[in-house]
Amino acid sequence: MIHVPVLTKEIIQYLKAEPNKNFIDATFGQGGHTLAILEKTKPDGKVLAIEYDPILYRSFKLNPNLKKRLILINDSYTNLEKIVKDLNFGPVHGALFDLGVSMWHFKKSKRGFSFQTNEILDMRINPYKEEIPAYKIINEYSEQKIEEILRKFGEEKFAKRIAKAIVLQRKKKPILTTLELTKVIERAVPRWYKKQKIHCATRVFQALRIAVNNELENIKRGLEQSLEVLFSGSRIVVISFHSLEDRLVKQFFKEKAKENILKIITKKPIIPSKKEIIINPASRSAKLRVAELI
Numbered sequence: 001m002i003h004v005p006v007l008t009k010e011i012i013q014y015l016k017a018e019p020n021k022n023f024i025d026a027t028f029g030q031g032g033h034t035l036a037i038l039e040k041t042k043p044d045g046k047v048l049a050i051e052y053d054p055i056l057y058r059s060f061k062l063n064p065n066l067k068k069r070l071i072l073i074n075d076s077y078t079n080l081e082k083i084v085k086d087l088n089f090g091p092v093h094g095a096l097f098d099l100g101v102s103m104w105h106f107k108k109s110k111r112g113f114s115f116q117t118n119e120i121l122d123m124r125i126n127p128y129k130e131e132i133p134a135y136k137i138i139n140e141y142s143e144q145k146i147e148e149i150l151r152k153f154g155e156e157k158f159a160k161r162i163a164k165a166i167v168l169q170r171k172k173k174p175i176l177t178t179l180e181l182t183k184v185i186e187r188a189v190p191r192w193y194k195k196q197k198i199h200c201a202t203r204v205f206q207a208l209r210i211a212v213n214n215e216l217e218n219i220k221r222g223l224e225q226s227l228e229v230l231f232s233g234s235r236i237v238v239i240s241f242h243s244l245e246d247r248l249v250k251q252f253f254k255e256k257a258k259e260n261i262l263k264i265i266t267k268k269p270i271i272p273s274k275k276e277i278i279i280n281p282a283s284r285s286a287k288l289r290v291a292e293l294i
């Protein structure tokens with residue numbers, strides 16, 4: 001299964017990917033964006049790509065022709081500065097962050113990212129490194145803490161009711177699978193909420209994933225570190241998929257603009273065209289923001 005990369009044309013344009021320039025793809029996924037960048041930076045441009053998921057990382061089959069131009073590392077972009085310095089990679093003309101998880105995680109990882117298939121509630125992007133799978137949060141955290149997670153990372157308006165229902169249910173039997181959790185959510189929320197456009201479990205699943213992987217904190221750290229490896233005129237391009245991420249990126253760019261470190265290139269986020277959304281419905285919530293190092 002191929003992850004269809006989103007906003008690729010716009011990424012190439014805003015990164016100013018041209019022959020012989022070097023870029024960082026901080027979120028390699030299945031490599032769609034990296035391959036597009038490598039195509040534009042022929043013959044000698046390089047990409048340093050980072051992917052935190054060890055299984056996804058291993059599944060990529062590197063075309064021998066690209067060996068000299070693609071360096072793929074299994075690590076977190078929160079270590080970006082060290083990775084770049086250890087490899088002596090550069091000069092770096094731009095960095096791309098395509099946030100969140102890949103379609104592969106929802107459809108293939110079997111780690112419970114989606115409520116549409118019945119799997120163990122794990123949700124760790126790197127199960128070898130992160131210690132707390134989602135089922136531990138659900139079965140061991142206090143009701144208050146679960147409510148806080150659902151509110152803070154899911155903006156879930158029924159956080160209190162859902163947290164209460166989770167704690168009541170787990171007293172009877174631990175909640176270990178996506179289906180068990182989804183049923184608890186469906187029983188806890190009002191009927192009208194189940195008729196909304198998005199499924200009533202969507203925000204809870206988003207919140208758990210963010211909490212398990214410490215996603216918002218990591219984004220900040222990754223963006224901060226990218227500033228250390230770029231030079232004046234290099235660009236940071238970020239794609240986010242929900243309002244929490246987008247707000248964070250917008251805020252980060254604003255703060256750094258105030259400090260005269262970044263110039264904001266996109267006053268308003270770039271969104272996919274209607275045509276792209278028809279071809280790739282998963283792109284519908286994508287927002288792209290760009291800033292340039294001063």
Ligand SMILES: C[S@@+](CC[C@H](N)C(=O)[O-])C[C@H]1O[C@@H](n2cnc3c(N)ncnc32)[C@H](O)[C@@H]1O
Pocket residue numbers: 003004005006026027028029030031032033034050051052053056075076077078098099100101102103125218
């Ligand atoms: C939206 S996908 C990227 C898709 C990619 N642009 C493509 O074309 O296939 C985001 C990827 O970032 C990875 N990721 C999440 N957190 C990460 C981190 N802290 N460091 C490195 N990669 C991370 C996820 O495992 C996922 O594969």
